[in-house]
Amino acid sequence: MSFKSPIIENKNPEPNKRQLLTIFFLFGGTLTFLIFLIFYLFNQLIYLVPLEVEEKIGNLIIEQIAPEKENSNISQQLNVLVDEIETLLPNKNNVKRNYEVIYVPENTVNALAIPGNKIVVYEGLLKELKSENELVMILGHEIGHFAHRDHLRSLGNMLLFKLIISSIIGDLDIFSSGVDLANVIVNTQYSQRQEMKADEFGLDILNKYYGHVGGAIAFFETLEKKENNSNKLSFFSSHPSPQNRIKNLQKIIEKKDYIESQPQELNILQD
Incomplete structure (x- = not known):
């Protein structure tokens, strides 16, 4: 069987x-x-996020972007100007801070809002300006990013994204040095909405400072003409195209009945 x-x-x-x-x-x-x-x-x-934490992050970044701070006449003039702008800022939401301009003598056409109340201004940017009004507009714009916390929001989102990706691939060493933070913030691009809100903030500051908004869009018009120039790509890597921003600023000027008058000559590079 x-x-x-x-x-x-x-x-x-x-x-x-x-x-x-x-x-x-x-x-x-x-x-x-x-x-x-x-x-x-x-x-x-x-x-x-406490301001003390901002300052620690900012110091790490500045050590890489500008390891030796300039104390030239240009640097002093920039800080005098930003001190004058500070007097026009509202006493709310930590907008009125002790801002410091870090002047970097490089041909990069850019300005950056760095955590810790620091604004980096490159020599290449100053060379593109035709008036003091344009400079006040740009400084006001960067302060606008501080007012809306864009500088921390964009930096934090980028670092969170890197952290998530690094967690997936098993490499968590993304905060090893200030170099990583500096690279992130230099290459971080704000959204169109963030830029337009900062532009409006800068426009309001410009109007308070001079009593008119002459020169508000001149810098963006210059950039629009040079947008296809590879030597100017550093600005476009961290800012949207200027075309829509020009149109938006013109709408705000019309809506708020701002006056446009003759801008003042820029003498800040005469060191």
Whole structure:
């Protein structure tokens, strides 16, 4: 009599493709929701970041961007100007701070809002300006980023993104030095909405400072003409195209009935 092994029924069959896809989409959806939740909570809590923390972050960045601070006549004039602008700022939401302009004698056409109340202004930017009014507009614009906490929001979002990606690939060494932070903030691009709000803030400061907004869009018109010049790409890497910003500023000027008058000559480079 031959013996046959009983057929054991598989109680745990292999999942079919539909089940695998369902699991995949559930996992992916949950992960996506958690990532968006992290970014949302971060942006809601950004106003609670202490100024002391900002200063520590800013010092790390400045050590890389400008390891030797300039104390030239140009640097002094820039800080005198920003001190005068400070007197026009509202006493709310930590907008009225002790801002410091860091002058960097390089041909880069850019200005940056750095955590810790620091505004980096490159020599290349000053060379593109035709009036003091344009400079006040730019400084007011950068202060606008501080007022709206854009400088921390964009930096934090970029670092959070890097942290999430690094966690996935298993490399968490993204905060190893100030070089990483400096690279992030130099290459961080603000949204169109953030730039337009900062532009309006700068425009309001310009009007308070001179009593008119002459020269408000001159710098952006210069950039528009040079947008395709590869030597000027440093500015466009961290700012949107100037075309829409010019149109938006013109609308604000018309809406607020601001007066446009003759801008003042810029003598700040005569060191």
